[in-house]
Amino acid sequence: MTVETHVRMANDSDHGQPGPALAPKPDVRASLPAAAGAASGAIQTRALNVCYGPFRAVKDIDLAIPPNSVTAIIGPSGCGKSTFLRTLNRMHELTPGATVGGSVTLDGVDIYGPEIDPVQLRRVVGMVFQRPNPFPTMSIFENVASGLRLTGRMRRSELGDVVERSLRRAALWDEVKDKLNQNGTSLSGGQQQRLCIARALAVDPEVILMDEPASALDPIATLRIEELIAELRESYTIVIVTHNMQQASRVSDRTAFFTMGEDRAGYLVEVDDTVKIFTNPTEQLTEDYISGRFG
Amino acid sequence: MTAIAGPPRSIAARLTGSTVGRRRTIVDRVMRGLALAAAIICVIPLGAVLAFVIGNGISALNIDLLTKPPKALGLGGGALNAILGSLQMVPLAALLAVPIGVLGAVYVAEFGNRRSARIIRFSADVLVGVPSIIIGIFVFTFLVLPFKQFNAFAGSVALAVIMVPVIMRTTEESLHIVPNSLREASLALGVPVWRTVFSVVIRTGLSGILTGTMLAFARAMGETAPLLFTALGSRLINVGNFAKPMDALPVFIYVNARQPNELLNQQAWGAAFLLLAIVLIINVAVRARSWGRQIG
């Protein structure tokens, strides 16, 4: 199966050497056309609007997310950060009455195009949620394998390989390797979240969306998640929504600042290299937010 | 297992589907269609029962059915004995059941400590699940057997035993919903506890209590089994004499349905129409408000 092949080849890069088809350098920022044969994972939104019925939640977002990097989205509560994140894997469609205007492309492919099945999209764009949500009726092994089981038959040994690889990538293998058959909820909060990350990694996505992944965790667990994100950026494009500015500054290469307009719709104020955003932002609103001024 | 392919697929290739994906899509659509079909299957019998009861029942409805008792000899007459019987026994049962159910629920919801509340609630739940024919036997053993006389009072008691736990549980739920701040405000004003309960708590939860009571009433109207060994049924008209047997609509239907005679079967359909009309009207009236709220 090609998915598994891809995982094997990506795994060969674990020794620190870039694999044969890894993405261009992480500081490329402008919108990227699809490079033939290159697995990149660059996202570009243009004039993106999200409405729930008559109410507009997110307005006119033009945002480029470079591949193999970490992009953080910060901003006050309710300004549409999570809503925006969910448009990237079409999860907002679960809410009845949600509509999207504008375009979102992944390596040049319009993910809202008629030929794109959201089910397929979500294999390529994975998601980790705020509260760890392992499946309580499944063991640790089965949790990680759950995405793989959707696409049908795999021999137990291959499954075992992928599960082990995913757990290693999520920095959880050593802690659970002797208790793979235990229930997924028997782990601590931080471990459960890494389990969810392993579960997402197992289906070999290109992009990983994280919606406040550490906000429900204690500081030590949070630190481990942040370290993990740093490791993962080598192979994946990561978009992380966080209300914790310090976290954004630690973890991300680029940062986008959202806020709520007078019409209660969220919009993008500024996006730039993280260092610049946090030391010398262009917009006054950004400056106000990061220095804690209300207004 | 496929051999190792060339370079990893581009995103475009991964996004535009695979054959495995198509099979899953078909399964998804088919199963969702089956779920819809199951829902429709559930509703068809309702339509069928209504259609036949209305169809056959209306043609059996005539003045005689409503105003005459069954003929003493031969066939014909009406269901007046049953109509009057139901109209007496069920309200009496309600008269017995409502105070016990409501006040009992008040105790559990407002005063009971953990343990007694649990025991009482458990008993009520168990009673709700007891088959109604067993209730009939139960009441028979102490209200019919000792007197060697089938009587309508025992029938009412049997119906009341069926109604009490239902009313108690639904009342208790209605009382739970009443916010504590109301109780506190009333007590803080110096209103005694018993008045707080009546004027504030019960009044606030009243619509829920009424709903539960009406539904229990409708259910009692339709119960047959508990009456078979208590009130027994009778071809005679009985008004007011609870020490003797009395007929009821469900019993009338049962007896006449089993006779090998078409006229009597017709009368059963007519009585069924009456009974169903009463029961459904009560149910629809009681639930219509909450349904309306859910849609609108």
Added chain:
Amino acid sequence: MSAVPTPTPPLGPRGLLGGSGSRLPDLVFRGGTGVFAWVVVAILGLLLILLVLNSRQVFGQFGLSFVTGTDWDPVAGMYGALPFIIGTVASSLIAILLAAPIGILTAVFLAELASRRVAVPLTFAIELLAAIPSVVYGLWGVFVLGPVLKATVEAWLVGTLGWLPIFAGPPFGIGLFAAGVILTLMILPTVISISRDVISSVPNHQREAMLALGATRWEMITRAVLPFARSGIVGALILGLGRALGETMAVTMVIGNSQRIPQSIFDPSQTIASQIATTFNEAGVGLQTSALIALGLILLVITMTLNVIARLLVWRVAGPVTEAA
């Protein structure tokens, strides 16, 4: 419940009013309502006691062979309950085998797939199904369902599977199978409404987790939602089964009232409840009545046990649940 430390009134151990009110009218009120509440417990206790007392005669005479005996012959003074136990179990089994897939699929439809506009009227219709009196189902069953089943489903089954003894004909229309079908209709509302509640209570983050892995709606339902709700759904089925076991009138009217053990599902049969319903009033005071009451006791024990188990299972998933009739 608020935790505000007010000087008056004292908060009771359970309810706000629990410890309050020490004046006479309040004490009387409290005592009075307490009496009413405990009446319910007394009723249950009395029921059990009276049933046991009145069964003693027949159990004393037959002991366990009352349950295993196959002959019920009042004239000869022989009482064996097995044919009715079999009839009860078989008809209820048919009902639950039919109601489980239909009911669970419908519950899934209502809870996961249907829009509000469709779900509300559909739920309304199913709740009305539950309100139809048993005797009306029986009437319809005898004159409508029976003949229809005889001509269609039963004829087909006998035609294709009649070589199996359990499906042997001739199909009468009335019989064990018809009773099973009527029972299915009667327990569907219970199974559906509890299953639907249980499925709705599955937290959304479970659905999102499965969908985010690239699952179709149906895969999400079968791999994330239903496993989570599993014990609650089993509880709903057990409650439905309990209902079926105790159902009397509709079954009595369509089951054929035969005292013999049925060999095929199309044979006439008899359940415990229908045997009591049809023979209780002719029974003389004495052994036969005691036997019938003992039958009732057996039925009661079975249904009570199932009910308790079912409630525990449902509570585990969906929290305390009351079915209001």
